[in-house]
Amino acid sequence: MQIEQHSFLVTGGASGLGESVVRAIVAQGGKVVIADLNESTGQALVDELGDNVRFVRFVRCDVTSGDEVQAAVELAEKEFGGLQGSINCAGIAVVQKLLDRENNPADLEAFSRGVNINLVGSFNVARLVAASIAKRVANIDNTESANEKNADNGIIINTASIAAFDGQVGQASYSSSKAGVVGLTLPLARELARHGIRVMTIAPGVFATPMMQTIPEKAREQLEAGVPYPKRLGNPNEFAKLVTHIIDNAYLNGEVIRLDGAIRMV
Numbered sequence: 175m176q177i178e179q180h181s182f183l184v185t186g187g188a189s190g191l192g193e194s195v196v197r198a199i200v201a202q203g204g205k206v207v208i209a210d211l212n213e214s215t216g217q218a219l220v221d222e223l224g225d226n227v228r229f230v231r232f233v234r235c236d237v238t239s240g241d242e243v244q245a246a247v248e249l250a251e252k253e254f255g256g257l258q259g260s261i262n263c264a265g266i267a268v269v270q271k272l273l274d275r276e277n278n279p280a281d282l283e284a285f286s287r288g289v290n291i292n293l294v295g296s297f298n299v300a301r302l303v304a305a306s307i308a309k310r311v312a313n314i315d316n317t318e319s320a321n322e323k324n325a326d327n328g329i330i331i332n333t334a335s336i337a338a339f340d341g342q343v344g345q346a347s348y349s350s351s352k353a354g355v356v357g358l359t360l361p362l363a364r365e366l367a368r369h370g371i372r373v374m375t376i377a378p379g380v381f382a383t384p385m386m387q388t389i390p391e392k393a394r395e396q397l398e399a400g401v402p403y404p405k406r407l408g409n410p411n412e413f414a415k416l417v418t419h420i421i422d423n424a425y426l427n428g429e430v431i432r433l434d435g436a437i438r439m440v
């Protein structure tokens with residue numbers, strides 16, 4: 175699917191990997207609704223994109239809310255005449271051990287918050303974006319299934335993490351939520367095939383984003399040393415390049431791609 179003239183919902187688009195995706199799509203002539211909790215950084219990005227402002231909108235949106243994601247989808251339908259896909263980058267990292275130093279049990283609410291935003295949020299966005307695309311396509315042509323025509327009507331890209339496979343101590347919430355995102359990929363791709371909608375997941379390694387700036391410098395250096403090649407953190411624009419390739423390459427479907435410089439967490 176070409177990016178130019180098409181429109182995409184980018185959740186978490188106000189920061190880090192999502193922000194990089196917004197910039198890449200707009201640079202290629204695509205249109206974006208940025209759906210994020212952070213109004214100040216989201217609006218600042220829209221303002222900064224200046225000349226391209228007619229192609230970008232920001233909406234404050236919590237990916238766990240059905241009403242708020244539906245409002246973001248409807249904004250894209252109204253402003254851009256419909257959606258061709260979503261790139262779901264909204265996510266949080268919850269760090270807590272099952273037992274603390276005194277062997278007290280973990281906080282259940284913190285565990286659930288990570289699963290709710292990372293996994294349930296991904297499903298929520300996928301279901302509402304897929305419904306929008308499927309209805310638009312059915313209105314255009316309901317005589318022949320999209321699958322038979324190889325129409326490439328839509329693309330849903332979710333963001334997992336290598337923690338889905340190589341989870342560390344303290345990452346129970348994060349790893350299990352991201353493993354859930356991996357698990358969404360094939361069943362959704364199989365189900366949406368008849369609408370000509372592809373579903374892909376990217377599992378990033380360690381990228382230089384605001385999420386990573388919360389870790390101490392020493393830990394960051396250790397992470398960089400653990401990447402076989404290239405020996406550095408990933409650049410968010412390398413994530414965005416993979417996203418734009420996935421959108422463009424119609425034969426990529428139902429798969430999870432690690433983007434990690436060959437790092438394997440032990």
Ligand SMILES: NC(=O)c1ccc[n+]([C@@H]2O[C@H](COP(=O)([O-])OP(=O)(O)OC[C@H]3O[C@@H](n4cnc5c(N)ncnc54)[C@H](O)[C@@H]3O)[C@@H](O)[C@H]2O)c1
Pocket residue numbers: 185186187188189190191192209210211212235236237238263264265266267291295333334335336377378379380381382383384385386
């Ligand atoms: N940075 C990394 O090294 C790395 C590695 C693997 C996976 N990831 C995943 O990539 C995604 C993006 O991470 P990042 O590093 O760019 O993080 P980031 O913190 O820079 O950006 C995340 C964005 O998501 C938004 N957000 C958080 N909760 C939200 C919610 N409920 N609804 C809507 N928006 C919400 C935040 O406001 C923020 O703008 C996350 O899912 C993260 O788990 C990141």
